[in-house]
Amino acid sequence: MNGSLQRxxxxxxxxxxxxxxxxxxxxxxxxxxxxxxxxxxxxxxDRAMRAQAVAVAGGKIVAVGRRADVMKLKGPNxxxxxxxxxxxxxxxxxxxxHMVVGGLQALSANMLAPPDGQVRDIASLQQTLRDWAQxxxxxxxxxxxxxxxxxxxx
Numbered sequence: 001m002n003g004s005l006q007r008x009x010x011x012x013x014x015x016x017x018x019x020x021x022x023x024x025x026x027x028x029x030x031x032x033x034x035x036x037x038x039x040x041x042x043x044x045x046d047r048a049m050r051a052q053a054v055a056v057a058g059g060k061i062v063a064v065g066r067r068a069d070v071m072k073l074k075g076p077n078x079x080x081x082x083x084x085x086x087x088x089x090x091x092x093x094x095x096x097x098h099m100v101v102g103g104l105q106a107l108s109a110n111m112l113a114p115p116d117g118q119v120r121d122i123a124s125l126q127q128t129l130r131d132w133a134q135x136x137x138x139x140x141x142x143x144x145x146x147x148x149x150x151x152x153x154x
Contacts (some may be wrong), residue, residue, distance in 0.1 A: 030057040031075035038068050039083030044090055054088065105149045107139075108132075112150035125151060 035119060041051040043064060053070035055063040074080075104149045110117045110133035111125055119125045127142035133140050141148055 004109050029073060030055075032062065032070075032073040032078045034079040034081055035070055035074055036081045036083060036088055037070070038081075039086045039088060041083075041088045042090070081140050104147070107147065109146065109148035110150060111148040113152060117150060119151065 009090055034056045036055055038052035041054055043051055051064045053065040054061060055070045055073045063073055095112060109129050111119045111128055118136055129146055133146050
């Protein structure tokens with residue numbers, strides 16, 4: 001290394017380190033797809049039962065807390081959702097479930113009428129069972145069973 005470059009190397013290294021340090025926090029913060037605020041947000045966390053805002057990115061909650069802090073994740077395409085004073089609660093996927101029946105239903109042909117299924121008559125019921133059996137041929141061959149749920153002749 002020549003003398004001039006040797007003297008400048010620490011300056012270049014310090015500048016590079018400063019640039020990297022400044023870039024890492026910005027890159028680590030996700031940009032929110034949506035931010036919810038404008039009403040009580042109940043977290044169900046005993047240490048912080050209420051929040052002012054929630055940020056969501058990629059289908060996951062990425063920030064909960066003071067609105068000013070959460071707003072740091074707002075980008076140009078972030079959807080802002082105003083709760084208009086309504087309360088936001090954590091999602092309850094199933095408040096009342098029967099695990100065995102739910103599992104059986106997940107593995108069965110859907111014979112419900114519209115809008116939850118496609119069965120309108122006996123012909124559509126038969127077609128639904130044929131389609132399900134074809135898609136699940138290995139299970140049908142192994143068990144010799146075709147199981148459906150939800151049929152109502154009314």
